[in-house]
Amino acid sequence: MSAVLDFLQLHIEMVYIVILSIFLGIEVISRVPSVLHTPLMSGANAIHGVVIIGAIIVMGKAETDNYLALVLGFLAVILGTLNVVGGFVVTDRMLEMFKKKK
Amino acid sequence: MGSSLLSIAYLIGSVTFIVGLKMLSNPASARKGNLVAAAGMFIAIVGTIFLYEEGGERLRNYGWIFGGLLIGTVIGVVAARKVKMTAMPEMVSMFNGMGGACAMLISIVEFNHLIHGAPPSSPTVNMELLNVNISVSQNTTGTLLVILLGMIIGSVSFAGSVIAWGKLNGKIKDFAFNGQHIVNLVVLGVILIASAYVIYATGQATEEVLTMKLGRSELVVGETHMPAGIGWIFYAVLALSLLYGILFVMPIGGADMPVVISLLNSFTGVAAACGGFLYNNPVMLTGGILVGSAGTILTILMCKAMNRSLKNVLIGSFGGTQTAG
Structure with missing residues (x-):
């Protein structure tokens, strides 16, 4: 338990970021018209693709003879990229359609 | 120079995410x-x-990095361009699942690093002994917590998204059995207990090794000997999380x-x-x-737009199956 508290203490700045980001996320979204729900979901989906950065770090730190890390890291990079690129492109297409309708 | 540029890149990233969401x-x-x-x-990404x-x-x-980026980009662009307008939501679900899987894989790799005593970034030699030690062992506990959380949530999201994708596709039918909620709760409970055990046991082992080493006043941090079964428990948690993701989405009706x-x-x-948290990385965090x-x-x-409550969609999923089915 104390270990967890110490971990928080060590990362207290990040804890602040977390809390502020939570409120920010709520504020930013709270008055969105319902037509935009799906594109917004899709856009948010692309944004959480930031995991790709973690994947890149895993991949970049892997020892050249650590095949487990190499293979899993490689997969992670591919999947993360799919998430980011696919997410943004799909959102763009949705919004494009949205404009045409209007 | 490099690292301060990177901080700025991360700052720009974080701000654009906020502005982007606002504009969206x-x-x-x-x-x-x-x-x-x-x-x-x-x-x-480029900064990283x-x-x-x-x-x-x-x-x-x-x-490897560029190879992965290239493959992902090509598949992603093609898939996103080719998909029919009506199939958009399932595509989003699929991409979401990929992100979850990515988080899951990162956690698996980092866990293996941790238990096989990855070369520590902290000093290996002597003195300030206690302080260094204790903070190292506590780091392990915190790190492990974050790794497990990332893995559990990532795999639930991955498995759930794939099921959701299949449902929107019509490939997977609704499936519910009596007492499914109880089973779900039990699975979730087991996941939590097993994770808690992994964290506890690892913390314990780290401390033991450290005190032993201290006694001999030679300090090699990071060369921890984890209890034998810990890896298996970790993978069991992984499997159960995937199972939970499936069970969680299975009974919910297609319309929801x-x-x-x-x-x-x-x-x-x-x-x-x-x-x-794991990489002390502000963009990932924000x-x-x-x-x-x-x-x-x-x-x-x-939920509100559909005139339903979230509780209704999730807990009352049996009703959901019927009305939607």
């Missing part, structure tokens, strides 16, 4: 907002690839899928944020948490 919630600026966020993401360093060491394996996808979307956000909170609110808004 307004019809007039939505499309531009998406591009703004994409640009920020690009900067953050070229500027990231840990302990003065740059990243290796550029071939968008709400579920939105919820899983915010899950993946949280999983990404765990990665932020991006992930933003999506986590905005996604949760969005889920609730979507």
